[in-house]
Amino acid sequence: MWRRYFSKTEVFCAEGEAAGDPEKILREVTDNLGRHLPEEFLDVVRHSDPDNLTWAPLLYRAPWAILTGGAARGPVTVAGDAFHPMTPDMAQGGCAALEDAVVLARALSRSRSPAAAPARRHLADGVAAYIAERRGRAAWIVAGAFLSGYVQQGSTSVPGVRAFAVKLFRDWIFYRFVFPLLADTMWFDCGDLIAPPPWRDDDDDDGEEEAADKKSHVH
Ligand SMILES: Cc1cc2nc3c(=O)[nH]c(=O)nc-3n(C[C@H](O)[C@H](O)[C@H](O)COP(=O)(O)OP(=O)(O)OC[C@H]3O[C@@H](n4cnc5c(N)ncnc54)[C@H](O)[C@@H]3O)c2cc1C
Numbered sequence: 001m002w003r004r005y006f007s008k009t010e011v012f013c014a015e016g017e018a019a020g021d022p023e024k025i026l027r028e029v030t031d032n033l034g035r036h037l038p039e040e041f042l043d044v045v046r047h048s049d050p051d052n053l054t055w056a057p058l059l060y061r062a063p064w065a066i067l068t069g070g071a072a073r074g075p076v077t078v079a080g081d082a083f084h085p086m087t088p089d090m091a092q093g094g095c096a097a098l099e100d101a102v103v104l105a106r107a108l109s110r111s112r113s114p115a116a117a118p119a120r121r122h123l124a125d126g127v128a129a130y131i132a133e134r135r136g137r138a139a140w141i142v143a144g145a146f147l148s149g150y151v152q153q154g155s156t157s158v159p160g161v162r163a164f165a166v167k168l169f170r171d172w173i174f175y176r177f178v179f180p181l182l183a184d185t186m187w188f189d190c191g192d193l194i195a196p197p198p199w200r201d202d203d204d205d206d207g208e209e210e211a212a213d214k215k216s217h218v219h
Helices: 008-018 022-033 039-046 063-068 093-111 123-152 160-186 206-218
Strands: none
Touching: 022 039, 063 123, 093 123, 123 160
């Protein structure tokens, strides 16, 4: 299996033409985008099964949109790439999707717990708690991945003084101060799944039913 990420400026012309045609993808990589790569890599590319080739644009959701934009409607929400697609430079998309799953399951479980106030014992509240917990971290990872990709790859595609400035930033600031912070980000403990409380099917009108419950226990 091989995969190669090309920067936006590199693929700008090729993307539209090659996207749906495996033969063109192969040619584009061997003759153009990947022509400076080691011969061993190109050899693997040339022997690829065309049926397994895909070409997809890299997408990300802007961090400020993750912080302030919509992510749920009532009890319906998004997780993983649907919530926070990111560029691949920190290899965190799948990890973040798994974190979402844990946090969402925990938040839903808490929202249905008999310990929650009856008025808040609804799935929508669990979903809202999940979004509130995940927004900040998701925005930070997306921003970190973008910055990481930009200074490490983008600097090769901007001209003159700007390229020099990006290189200085990369070597003197990014690798010394920013990257260690980003690396720490990857060691993240999103907590454990808690044991689910006893499920209640009669979730609605909990207040009244609980009161009736208590009354019947008193007698
Ligand atoms: C080449 C590559 C390398 C990667 N490397 C890493 C890595 O090293 N570490 C890391 O953490 N992340 C990595 N990622 C990112 C990671 O794969 C994704 O972030 C992760 O898979 C997102 O999970 P998801 O469940 O949100 O979405 P997906 O894994 O995309 O799952 C969505 C599913 O929904 C299905 N689907 C779509 N539309 C419909 C529909 N209408 N009806 C029914 N089903 C539908 C799709 O077929 C798919 O199975 C990589 C991604 C790529 C492409």
